[in-house]
Amino acid sequence: MATDSIQSRLVFNALVHQYLIPGAQIxxxxxxxxxxxxxxxxxxxxxxxxxxxxxxCLDCHGFIPPARLQQEALTPAERHAQxxxxxxxxxxxxxxxxxxxxxxxxxxxxMMLFTGLYDDSLDLxxxxxxxxxxxxxxxxxxxxxxxPDCSLHxxxxxxxxxxxxxxxxxxxxx
Numbered sequence: 001m002a003t004d005s006i007q008s009r010l011v012f013n014a015l016v017h018q019y020l021i022p023g024a025q026i027x028x029x030x031x032x033x034x035x036x037x038x039x040x041x042x043x044x045x046x047x048x049x050x051x052x053x054x055x056x057c058l059d060c061h062g063f064i065p066p067a068r069l070q071q072e073a074l075t076p077a078e079r080h081a082q083x084x085x086x087x088x089x090x091x092x093x094x095x096x097x098x099x100x101x102x103x104x105x106x107x108x109x110x111m112m113l114f115t116g117l118y119d120d121s122l123d124l125x126x127x128x129x130x131x132x133x134x135x136x137x138x139x140x141x142x143x144x145x146x147x148p149d150c151s152l153h154x155x156x157x158x159x160x161x162x163x164x165x166x167x168x169x170x171x172x173x174x
Contacts, residue, residue: 017150
């Protein structure tokens with residue numbers, strides 16, 4: 001998935017679970033300490049989004065914050081809040097190498113899944129790569145029992161295909 005909005009994450013997440021299509025979400029972020037104005041964190045994220053209630057989804061893991069969804073819906077220009085650096089006075093950095101790291105991992109993961117080269121017992125957590133520390137940290141799944149997207153709850157969109165509506169915003173008349 002290539003996107004920089006929370007709304008598009010919401011729709012992507014719904015597509016994966018509603019139509020049972022595996023996907024991956026990648027991203028990069030450079031955080032700046034507001035007091036010292038120094039770079040505090042540089043990371044890339046690789047998140048396999050699998051249509052399985054045991055893995056959870058982007059919403060279960062808190063990557064679709066309702067407040068940000070609302071902010072995007074109300075803000076006319078999309079999007080100063082989606083900046084790679086959390087400081088408006090810092091110019092946007094190039095994150096192409098960080099995105100390449102995540103994209104390569106996601107492509108390998110999907111290839112290994114589709115060809116059956118991963119062992120069935122292998123865990124597939126989200127991965128956070130912290131570039132400054134040269135460290136990779138797994139984020140283990142924590143599915144929500146009544147998630148509206150990925151759970152086995154009767155009201156979930158999981159495996160409902162065209163019988164459920166995707167969470168798309170209405171198009172504005174031009």
